[in-house]
Structures are given as C-alpha cells and as structure tokens.
Amino acid sequence: MNFGEGLTPEAIAFGLFTLLTLGGAFGVVTTRNLVRGAIWLIVSLFGIAGFFVLLSAPFLASVQVLVYIGAIGILFSFAVMLTRGMTNLKERFNSQWWLAALAAVIAFMLLMVGVIIPVFGNTGAPVSDQVQTTVDLGVALVSGNQYVLPFEVASLLLTAAMIGAIVIAREDD
Amino acid sequence: MQCDNIINTLAPCLVQSGWNGDLANFISIFLGVVLVATFPLLVTIGLIWFERKFAARIQDRMGPNRVGPFGLLQPFADVIKLLGKENITPAGADKVIYNIAPPLMVMSVLLIWAVIPLTPIHVGMDLEIGALYFVSVASFGTLAVIFASWSSNNKYALLGAFRVVAQLISYEIPLAFALLVPVLLAGSMSLVDITNAQAGMWFVFMAPLSALLFFVSSQAETGRGPFDLLEAESELVAGFNIEYSGMKFALFFAGEFMHVFTNGVLMAVLFTGGYIGIGGIENSIPLLGLVFLLLKAFVWYLLALLVRNALPRVRIDQLMNFNWKFLVPVSIVNLVMMAFLFKVVQELGLAPAPGLENDFVANIPQTLVLFAGNVVLGLLILSVVRQNFRRERLEESAKSAIVPVGAGD
Incomplete structure (x- = not known):
C-alpha cells in the first residue's frame, strides 16, 4: 500500500479533525481542571464541525459551531467559572466509578459494532436522496x-x- | 476561466505562462487568504487615527497632531511603542489559555471577511450559508473574552466577563432576527446573492426597521458605547483585558476597532447593496466595486462613531431591559410582518416581473408597500412605548404623592 497516493487534501483535513475530536475528548476526561475540561470539549466539538464540512454539509457545520460552541460551550465554561471551589478537583474517582466505566464500555462496543459491520458488508443506498443542498x-x-x-x-x-x-428560576412574588 | 489580467484571473494567467495547474491554484488561493486577512488589519491602522481625530473633535480637542502631518503617523508610533513593551503574564494565570485569547479575538473578526463579496468577482468563499456563518463565527469573540478573563485570575476581569457574556448572548438574538429579513428578501443566505438581489433597490428602503435593529444590536456586539459596560473604566478598571499588556492588549484593541468597521461592511452588504455602484460600472471595472463597498461601509462606520461618542453609557439593568423587553419582541414582530407582507406583495403581483429584478422602476411598487408596513409598525411601537412610559410616570408621581418627603431614605 502506497501511503503517498491516498494523501489528498481531504485525507489530511480528515486526519486533523480526527486529532482535534479525539484529542479534545481525551482532554475532557483526563484534565482535573473543570474550565480546561470545558475548553477541551469545545475543541472536540469544533473537530466534529470540521467533519460536517468534509461531508459537504455546511449548514450542519455552521449550526454545530453556533449551538455547541457558541451556546453550550459558553454556558459550560460560564457555569464552571461561577463555582470556583469546584475548579480544581483533588479526587479522581468517586465510589460509582465502575458503574460509569461499564456503561461507557458497553455503549462504546455497541457503537463500534454498529460502525464496523457496515464497513465490511454492503453499505447500502442512502436512506434519502431528498436532502442535497441547504435549500x-x-x-x-x-x-x-x-x-x-x-x-x-x-x-x-x-x-x-x-x-x-423560567418557572423554576423565577422568584416567588 | 480565461486569462484577462493578473488581478482578476491570477490562476489562469499563471497556467498560461507555463506554471503547473495545481501550484497556480494553490498560489492564487494562498495569496487570496493573505490579502483578505491583511486588508482589514491595514484598514484598521487608518481607522484608529480617524477615530481618535473624530472623537477629539466631538470633545472639543485637537486629537493626535505631533507625529507626521495631522498626526497621521501616530498609529505607527503606537505600534512601535506596543511592540517594545514588556509582555506580562500574571503569576496565577493559566498560561496556555491566557495566550490563546487575544489571537482568537482577532480571528473571530477576520473570519467574517472570508464570506464578504468585495467586488463582483472577488469573494473569499461564496458560502451558501454565509449569513449563518457570520453569526456562528461571531461566537468565537465571546469565547475569547471568557478565556481572557478566566485565565487572567483577576476578579475585575471576571466581573467584566460576566457582563460581556450576558450582553453578547442577549444581543445575538435581535441581531439574528434582523439578519433574517435580508435573507428573506433575497431568498438566499449567501452574501453574494443578497448583494446581487439589491441591484434594483437597496434593502434599507424595503426594511428600514431591520436595518436599524441590526445596527443597534451590532453596536452592542462590539461592546462599544453606549453599550461599553464590559470595559466600564470607572467600575471595572479596564474589564476583561485588565491583565494584558503590550501586543497582547493591542490585539484586543485592534479586534474591537476591526469589529466596528466589519459591522459597517456587513451593514453595507446586507442593506445598502455592497459593491453595487452607479449604472453597473462595477461589472466592467471590478475593483471599483471595492471602492463603493468601502465608501458605504465608511458611512455606517461614521454613524457608529457618532453614536459611540454622543450617548452616555447605559446601566446593566437598562441594557437587559432594552434588549429583552424591546429589541427581541420588536425584531420578532418585524420578521413576521416582513414575511407576511413579502408574500402578499408576491401574491398581488407587485413584485418585479421575472427578468426585471434589477430594474429600479419595477422595484418601486413592492418597496412602497414594504416601506409603508415598516412605517406603520414603527408608529405602533412608538405609541406602545409612549403608553408604557406614561403609565410608569403616573405610578411614580402617585407613589411620591403618598410617601412623605425623605420617609424612604
């Protein structure tokens, strides 16, 4: 297999966005500083916006940036900033860590099986050919x-x- | 594409003179990116001088007048001074994030220029979602402010950031609703299509209320007076950028100046026809389109400067009340009304016939209907606001009539 042959600009961009997405996700779960965790999450979500661009879905890419970085990312970092005592965590695990790990592994396995099986089998026709442009x-x-x-x-x-x-946040008159 | 001249068609010209096609394309795109990213920065240098002179005149001062004729070289002297300054990083700062924030601020503005049609044939990238793209890259500016304030480890900076985030996120809503009206009238989110749709009639005449809403909310998005709460000097020392010095501070500063002019450019593209000049002259000499665009942008920029220097700063509760109780409802009603009227105009056959969209006279009937709708809505809003203020005044005077003087103190 010749690596130089498949190295199109799209392939390089795909690799870069994969690095951003996976690296960001890794940063989220390993950092002990909550604000940095929120920032890694933003990096990861930005990588996903890049995938949408590569898939010729500019509308989804733009909405991904607008909703997940512009709204949810800012909300996360804002909420974390307001809770200064929580910013640096000392303990790495709480008592239910094995439960969370089990759930994460099962979900990951299911996802991988769902992704890998179609790769080897017939990928089939697109579910719908109605949506091609933003219009x-x-x-x-x-x-x-x-x-x-x-x-x-x-x-x-x-x-x-x-x-x-609004009802929950509202003060009783 | 044929090779006409080196400015309009660089890549075909390079190929004609014996270059490799891929390399020629790459160089053409690379030069385009460098130009689009450098041009706003260069314009900003001139604008800093202009704004200081303009503000000085309003405040009955001379403004910069020592370096060069009329103080024209002052910005360059400032840059040299800023470059020579020590770059201080506070001891408790989060160094990586602290250093990412200033370039992110400049990036959020520069990215907007990528989709702006500069001339009929020069546009960085004609995205079919141009308007949405502009809204989403603007959120990087908010992120930069959050990063800067948190990583500085300074309570004044953090207080500044709380105000900024509340302000920027709130004013994005009327901004987006006002932005939707030109999108609706042009039937496309691409800024090139929006510009071309105004060949017959500028959208500012069809939708003056939307232009006003967009202007006010974009003024708030830049965080400049009367909405400059994020760096209220008398309350917060300097706001989110308090710990920054030298070139890092200069990047925030340049980002803000560039943002104001970029908003002028956006107003020009969305509401006053972008590069479209007189009698289609920009189609034969494309670079004239850039001149028209910058002239229009400069008029909007002047208006923004006038507003900034003439009005006093609002309080935070006034800021939020003005947005949520006035701008947001008005912008929603305005959008619904414009959508309804535009459909009515089309059904009644007042819209220009196919092929006549670029004709001035053919556009007059629908413009008159839409303009009248805007005037009626504007008068309605004014009368509602007047009623509210009158009720408030009556309540206040009733209250002060019952309570003896000084009893509440």
Missing part, C-alpha cells in the same frame, strides 16, 4: 409530507423546556 434541507423541514411534524414537535419541546426553566 432542500429547509424545504424538507417544513413540507407537509416530510419532516414538518418532527420539526414542530421539537420546537414545542424546546419552548416547553424554556418555559419550565
């Missing part, structure tokens, strides 16, 4: 015979969550 995606989300119901249900759920948050 198609927008039309698919609001057209009656495609995804309008899930779209509306999701927005209802988010609105309910927001109202719930």
Whole structure:
C-alpha cells in the first residue's frame, strides 16, 4: 500500500479533525481542571464541525459551531467559572466509578459494532436522496409530507423546556 | 476561466505562462487568504487615527497632531511603542489559555471577511450559508473574552466577563432576527446573492426597521458605547483585558476597532447593496466595486462613531431591559410582518416581473408597500412605548404623592 497516493487534501483535513475530536475528548476526561475540561470539549466539538464540512454539509457545520460552541460551550465554561471551589478537583474517582466505566464500555462496543459491520458488508443506498443542498434541507423541514411534524414537535419541546426553566428560576412574588 | 489580467484571473494567467495547474491554484488561493486577512488589519491602522481625530473633535480637542502631518503617523508610533513593551503574564494565570485569547479575538473578526463579496468577482468563499456563518463565527469573540478573563485570575476581569457574556448572548438574538429579513428578501443566505438581489433597490428602503435593529444590536456586539459596560473604566478598571499588556492588549484593541468597521461592511452588504455602484460600472471595472463597498461601509462606520461618542453609557439593568423587553419582541414582530407582507406583495403581483429584478422602476411598487408596513409598525411601537412610559410616570408621581418627603431614605 502506497501511503503517498491516498494523501489528498481531504485525507489530511480528515486526519486533523480526527486529532482535534479525539484529542479534545481525551482532554475532557483526563484534565482535573473543570474550565480546561470545558475548553477541551469545545475543541472536540469544533473537530466534529470540521467533519460536517468534509461531508459537504455546511449548514450542519455552521449550526454545530453556533449551538455547541457558541451556546453550550459558553454556558459550560460560564457555569464552571461561577463555582470556583469546584475548579480544581483533588479526587479522581468517586465510589460509582465502575458503574460509569461499564456503561461507557458497553455503549462504546455497541457503537463500534454498529460502525464496523457496515464497513465490511454492503453499505447500502442512502436512506434519502431528498436532502442535497441547504435549500432542500429547509424545504424538507417544513413540507407537509416530510419532516414538518418532527420539526414542530421539537420546537414545542424546546419552548416547553424554556418555559419550565423560567418557572423554576423565577422568584416567588 | 480565461486569462484577462493578473488581478482578476491570477490562476489562469499563471497556467498560461507555463506554471503547473495545481501550484497556480494553490498560489492564487494562498495569496487570496493573505490579502483578505491583511486588508482589514491595514484598514484598521487608518481607522484608529480617524477615530481618535473624530472623537477629539466631538470633545472639543485637537486629537493626535505631533507625529507626521495631522498626526497621521501616530498609529505607527503606537505600534512601535506596543511592540517594545514588556509582555506580562500574571503569576496565577493559566498560561496556555491566557495566550490563546487575544489571537482568537482577532480571528473571530477576520473570519467574517472570508464570506464578504468585495467586488463582483472577488469573494473569499461564496458560502451558501454565509449569513449563518457570520453569526456562528461571531461566537468565537465571546469565547475569547471568557478565556481572557478566566485565565487572567483577576476578579475585575471576571466581573467584566460576566457582563460581556450576558450582553453578547442577549444581543445575538435581535441581531439574528434582523439578519433574517435580508435573507428573506433575497431568498438566499449567501452574501453574494443578497448583494446581487439589491441591484434594483437597496434593502434599507424595503426594511428600514431591520436595518436599524441590526445596527443597534451590532453596536452592542462590539461592546462599544453606549453599550461599553464590559470595559466600564470607572467600575471595572479596564474589564476583561485588565491583565494584558503590550501586543497582547493591542490585539484586543485592534479586534474591537476591526469589529466596528466589519459591522459597517456587513451593514453595507446586507442593506445598502455592497459593491453595487452607479449604472453597473462595477461589472466592467471590478475593483471599483471595492471602492463603493468601502465608501458605504465608511458611512455606517461614521454613524457608529457618532453614536459611540454622543450617548452616555447605559446601566446593566437598562441594557437587559432594552434588549429583552424591546429589541427581541420588536425584531420578532418585524420578521413576521416582513414575511407576511413579502408574500402578499408576491401574491398581488407587485413584485418585479421575472427578468426585471434589477430594474429600479419595477422595484418601486413592492418597496412602497414594504416601506409603508415598516412605517406603520414603527408608529405602533412608538405609541406602545409612549403608553408604557406614561403609565410608569403616573405610578411614580402617585407613589411620591403618598410617601412623605425623605420617609424612604
């Protein structure tokens, strides 16, 4: 196998984004400083945005940056900053560590099996060829015979969550 | 693509003179990236001088006038001074994050320039999601502020960051809603399509309220007066960048100046036709398009400077009230109204006929309808605001009538 042959710009970018994603994820679980953990998480999520770009899904890439870095990443680092006592953790494990490890290993195995089996077998046809450009995606989300119901249900759920948050945070008059 | 001249078509010209195709493409793209990243920085040097002169005139001062004619060389003297300064890193700082923050701040602004159409044929990258891209890279600026303040290990910096995050995240909402109106009118999120859709009529005439909303919220996004709570000198010493010195501070400073001008450029692209000039002259001489774009951007920039220097700083509760109780509802109502009116205009056949989109006269009917809608909505909003303030005033005077003077102190 000749390595130089497959080294297209896409392959280099894929390697770089993989490094960002996996390295960031590794940083999240190994660092003892919670703010640094949040920053590693942002690095990891940025790598995933890169994968979306490589998959020619610029809309998803942009939304990934907007939602996961712009909103969730900032919220995490903000919340962690407010709890100064928690910033540097002394203990590495708590008493339920084996439970968490077991769950993580099982989930990882399931994921790997799900990913690897299709690689060796027939990958099959794409589930849908409706969505090719951002315009198609927008039309698919609001057209009656495609995804309008899930779209509306999701927005209802988010609105309910927001109202719930306001009710909980509200002081009693 | 054919080789016309070296500025418009570099890659084909290099190939014609015997270069390797891939190498020629690479060099062309590389030069483009360098140019797009350097150009705003160079413009900023001039703008720093201009802003200091402008602010000085408003405050009845002379402004910089020692280095060079009219003090024109002052920014260069400043850069040399800043380069010579010691780069201090506080002992309790998180060194890596402390050093990442300043470049991240500049990056968040420079990245916006990648999708801005500079002339009809020069655009860094015509993304089909240009408008969304702009909103998402802006979030890196917020991240940079958080990084800087936390890693400095300074309570004033952290206090500054709490204000910034509250402010930047809140004002992103009306910004995005106002941004959606040009997207709606052009039927595309690509900034090139949005510019071209304004060949007949600028969107600022069809959607003046959206332009105003975008202008106000982008002013707040830059964190400049009257929204400069993040570096309120009298309260926070200097805000999130208190521990930074030398070139690292200069990067924050340059990032802020560049952001203001970039907002002017965005206003020009989204609402006043970008590179489109008089009588389609920019199509025959593309570089003239850049001149038109910068001229328009400069007008918006002047307006931003005027607002900054003329208005006093708002309080934090006023800032939040103004956003959540005024800008957000208004921007949502404005978007719904524009979507409705635009559909009505199309159904009634007032929209320009296919092929006539770039004609000024053909655009007048729909512009009149949309403009009238904006005026009606604006008057409604003003009357509601007036009612609210009158009620508040009456309550206040009723309260002060009952309570004896000095009883509450």
